[in-house]
Amino acid sequence: MNEFWQSCVSHLEQDFPPQQISAWIRPLVPLAFDETKAQLRVSAPNRFKLDWVKKNFAQQIEAFASKWFDQPVQVLFELPASTADRSKQSMVNGAFARTEDHRTENVKGSSISGTTYTQSGLDHVTANKGIDPQGSINENLIGSNDPVRTPASMTPVDDKSRLNVDLTFDNFVTGKANQLARAAALQVAENPGTSYNPLFLYGGVGLGKTHLIHAIGNAMVAAGHGVRVRYVHADQYVSDVVKAYQRKAFDDFKRYYHSLDLLLIDDIQFFSGKNRTQEEFFYAFEAMVAQRKQIIITSDTYPKELAGIDSRLISRFDSGLTVAIEPPELEMRVAILLRKAEQEGMTMPEEVAFFIAKHLRSNVRELEGALKKVVAYARFHGRDVANVDICKDALKDLLSVSSGQVTVENIQKTVADFYKIKVADMYSKRRPANIAMPRQVAMYLAKELTQKSLPDIGDMFGGRDHTTVLHAVRKIADLRAKQADLNHTLHVLEQTLKG
């Protein structure tokens, strides 16, 4: 059985990215193969994973098993005995035995749509519908048409906390833009409720705020003290308040939120103008902080800048630690692309990451989108290694928006970034080889890609004589013809500059 399963997993690894394998396939346990019925029994750790695997992987597993056992095999997925018993018991009793659990399930279920996890979350809700026959708040809230934020079809979400288990400190790339936020987040994860309460993270879209707060939640859960953690998007919290109000279920609502050890509330700017929500949140905030329970808030701006939020709340938000996440700098963008390409199983040479990172500057989500396009495009053309030409084709639309006219300043900056030297070295009189060579490359590109004359270019490189520029242009052209490496570098730089 073991041998079969290992081969099956290896086989699936060829078709699915490592993230999906670790999220969905590795947690499965092969139980037995019944030869007479040609049935393979496989156990999934919970109902959510079971449904997901059944829907998305069953076919491939069946096909592989049929080949392996040399007959058409049916795969039966089941829950571990204890989980199955619990579900059954709930069905029979008609309600959860412990009201605490029941209430928790209700509110939890209510907050699924409208967050990043909509697709998988809804599947989970559907699976739970039968388990919760009373379905008081739960059923009604599920019916809501909350907006879908991000379709994350394969996002593994923990049912209880609504944490995305894939968003961890380990895969959070750090750079100047986010090192402070990460350090604060780590500190809070290690000393919840006692270091900074609340921790308030703010920054523009797609910069990693959500990622970081999930990482805190996951770290605290992993620390294994049985903490009650809950991630909720502010929009969803608003809709929970409305529904609790409609159903006169405020006591349950309050008890649930006030009982948490860690509340992660995302995009608090969505509370703007929602007075009743703000009031409820104020009580939850006071109750939790008084008991040293940790609250972490994200927002698109810092507390005092929040519009339509009660000043009492703003002063509470300001009472802990407020940290910004800035847009990623070039090096961090390159590092993110390299890391994510590796996760996608795509080989991406550093200069290719540089090419993308140079053009797409706004946020990490944009980089991820670009990378997905490149990976899909490369795979479609049967390539495992991305190159600049593939990127140019795959990202045609994105690049045309961001590309501008090539200027000498742009060339100096791009070449300096590429060779990891300072832009100021382009004008300086210093002549060590590690600076002189990139400077000559920049002069060469300036002559090639702009209309500037040799004396103009000389001026722009710290008042150098036109003969110095001419010498540089000739030298680089000559070397380019002889050195494949340099030719390749120049090609990357030209593509990067031309967009």
Ligand SMILES: Nc1ncnc2c1ncn2[C@@H]1O[C@H](COP(=O)(O)OP(=O)(O)OP(=O)(O)O)[C@@H](O)[C@H]1O
């Ligand atoms: N430093 C990072 N390292 C790795 N991945 C990152 C990093 N920052 C962001 N990401 C990824 O970029 C995507 C967008 O990040 P996230 O959703 O956390 O942004 P956000 O700041 O919460 O944006 P929004 O305000 O739009 O909700 C996510 O897939 C996240 O995993």
